[in-house]
Amino acid sequence: MNQKWSAGTYDADMAFVSGFGQSLIDLLNPQPGEQIIDYGCGTGDLAAAIAERGAAVTGIDASPEMLAAARAKYPDLTWVLADGQRYRAAAPADAVFSNAALHWLPDAEGAASSIAASLRHGGRLVAEFGAAGNIASVTAALPRAFAAAGRQGQAVLPWYFPSVGEYTSLLERCGLSVELALCYDRPTPLSGGEAGFRGWLNTFADGILSVLTPAEREQVLVFMERELHAQLYQDGRWVMDYRRLRIAARKV
């Protein structure tokens, strides 16, 4: 999967990603002096918001482009280029935080083991990401769009969207005690009017679309817009069928 991130476009068009994360920071309730790791920190806005509450934050991300943007905006924080499926923290942290990132890590066992190893005993995990059924409209339509463009069977979806049972069992196997597991629908409006869904696909499905020629890519984008317009376009904007899994857990 060749997913590429453009930090500039991401900050401008996908501001909702960190906007929705504020309530997750309230759940984390960071305390002054705590060591906190943000898994999949992206361009760093939520890590910076946690640091504003007095915690010492390390942001990790596998995208050099995202991390460079985070470092440029918030040079005083610690940024580490790392794969969250294998990362090992230099010292155990008081908390791990993650918003809208864990669904990008298909080796969920590796990520959960990494998180567990990053925490001190009694340390907490507060995370939110896509649950089973997240963007079901997109995951159902993309294979059909590829088939219509002559690319039957070649839409390889990279995302990990587990059920509550699947993910809480995984965390327990990794030595975490789950205190909250909440699955909820969170319809998510996009900016950009009619062009908003195309922008979303070009940002978040770039890796999936990267196997296509420019003409095939255009065909897939048009197919997706036509196919999902009636379902997702409401009152002049696209509203994505996000379904979230919110987790709070503690290392035993």
Ligand code: BEZ
């Ligand atoms: C999300 O649920 O945040 C998401 C899932 C897949 C692609 C992009 C975003």
